[in-house]
Amino acid sequence: MAYEVFARKYRPRSFAEIIGQPHIVRTLAGAIRQGRVAQAYLFAGPRGTGKTSTARILAKALECTGGPRVDFDPSDPICLEIDAGRSLDVLEIDGASNNGVEQVRELRESARFAPAQCRFKIYVIDEVHMLTQAAFNALLKTLEEPPAHVKFIFATTEPQKVPATVLSRCQRFDFRRISEREIAGHLSSLCAAEGLTADPKALALLARNAEGSLRDAEGSLDQLVGFYGGELSEKVVLEMFGMAGTGPISKLAQRITEGAAGEALRLLRGLLESGKEAMVLSRELVHLFRNVAVYQAAPALIQEELPASELAEVEALARTISPDMTLSLLEDLTQWEGRLRSAANRNLLLEIGVLELTHHKEKVSLERLLRELSPSTPRSAPADLAKVPSAPKGCAPVSPEPTLPPALSAVPTPKAEALVEPGSPGAASALPASAATPAPPEEAWRQAVDRFVQKRPLEAESIQKSRFLEKRGAIIEIALPKDFRQKASYFTDPQNLPILEDSLRELLGEPVTVEFLLIDPPVVPEQKKRPEPSAKKEKSVGPQEPVTEEAFRNDPLIQEALRVFEARIVSATPPQPKTI
Secondary structure, eight states: OOOOOOOHTOOOSSSGOOOOOHHHHHHHHHHHHTTTOSSSSEEETTTTTSSSHHHHHHHHHHHHHTOOOSOOOTEEEEHHHHHTOOSSEEEEEEESOSHHHHHHHHHHHHTOOOOOOSSSSSEEEESSGEEEEEEHHHHHHHHHHHOOOOEEEEEOGGGGGOHHHHHSEEEEEEOOOOOOOHHHHHHHHHHHHHEEEEEEEHHHHHHHHHOOHHHHHHHHHHHHHHHHEEEOOOHHHHHHHHHOOOHHHHHHHHHHHOOOHHHHHHHHHHHHHTOOOHHHHHHHHHHHHHHHHHHOOOOHHHHHOOOOHHHHHHHHHEEEHHHHHHHHHHHHHHHHHHHTOOOOOHHHHHHHHHHHHHHHHHHHHHHHHHHHHOSSSOOOHHHHHHHHHOOOOSSOOOOOOOOOTTTTTTOGGGGGGOOTTSSSHHHHSSOHHHHHHHOHHHHHHHHHHHHHHHOOOHHHHHHHTTTTEETTTEEEEEEEEETOHHHHHHHHHHTTTHHHHHHHHHHHHOOOOOEEEEEEEOOOOOOOOOOTTSOOOOOEEEOOOOOOOHHHHHHHHHHHHHHHHOOSSSOOOOOOOOOO
């Protein structure tokens, strides 16, 4: 007998064998029991989640002997014919190769005839999104009002490509990605049925790399058995996928959080030279810090998900860093992972990313230090100050030495030793200039632009064309030329806007929000030319001198109009003198 791969050999053949889709099984079973089977179904979801298998099982439940029945016998002759693809009344069609109008017309013609031996004539169209627009239009009428003996079952991985007119005529079922635990359990039962010896850690790695696809996990297991034999360990899985494993990745993550750039680079270089892929290593780092973030937020969730050995590594790392630093590192890692996908030299880019991440602890601490020292942000007294006894009556109050909060006391910078308490004689010189004397809003915006240019030098010319309008409470309005519509969306991007707002917060000593307005640039009045001696003097009517923008804004009539209409001035264009 010809060899059959695991994905086909262990394909579910009844509703009870479907894995990871209980909501779909319950709905379809209830519809069959109540006799409420629709004329068309759409199964949508990622690859390897059971769409085509569920379509076959639904067809067997409708066509089985004595049916429709939910608990049909998979060994029924009709069911065996459907599984083998020999049934004349259950037709599986590939939408990618039968996507034209002619094929749909043939389908419509054949749908008119009664089934050969079964109760219904069922059309299963896989990858239905590959049909052309004309083919969809030709199918609409038959899909909406098919003959009583016709049922349609569509399967697709891209439901957004299916026209809304087709979606509205189908009952849609969304298949979700199968959890790692369910995939690992299925692989374990598969190994038991095949007489294989598999380490649970190895099966957990296979489930993780499958990314929710049961078919991918079965294919990987099949490949491992063919290459390594009947004994599967964690080591062989790591070798096949090019992964480093929990231990080396945890050591690398620990050096990153400690700020040990040299040691982190040495560990990374060793992993890369041993043949590990930069993309895989980056994905493992993201997965580890994700587990740390979940553990810090809800330990019970991650304890149920991870094996004991991996959980110990996560707990050890979670005790050394704060939740804020974990989330910040995780955000930066996901950005580096996106850059790696399109990089020409991934190894070099990953080394640069790791070096940058090792400085993350200092960067976060400095930001927190600025917030603590900002005069506009009230600080809670350190716990040590609360324990200082009060001075005896008639004596001067005892002034304890200023101390930093516990989270900041470990900042490796000599500047922390020179800090003084706000209000003391040396406070003005010790505090940053932005915190001691907040800058005027217009000057603060100019300095914020300079800082933005340092980080985004390619956008220097664009951001420097902006101009400060006014500050209203916590909102700062900035004008951009109207032809800068695309640049406005660039500056408001979540990766760029915080650069401006953080600089303004530091310079002004308060949190602010930047709003960009697209307006025409102000018209600069031309300078008055001195008339030639022989030229005839023109008689001017109206103001003899150009009205400045400041005078226009302060005009009593303009101020009264703003009050009556509850308006404000965005841009002012001074009027030009009229001549006759």
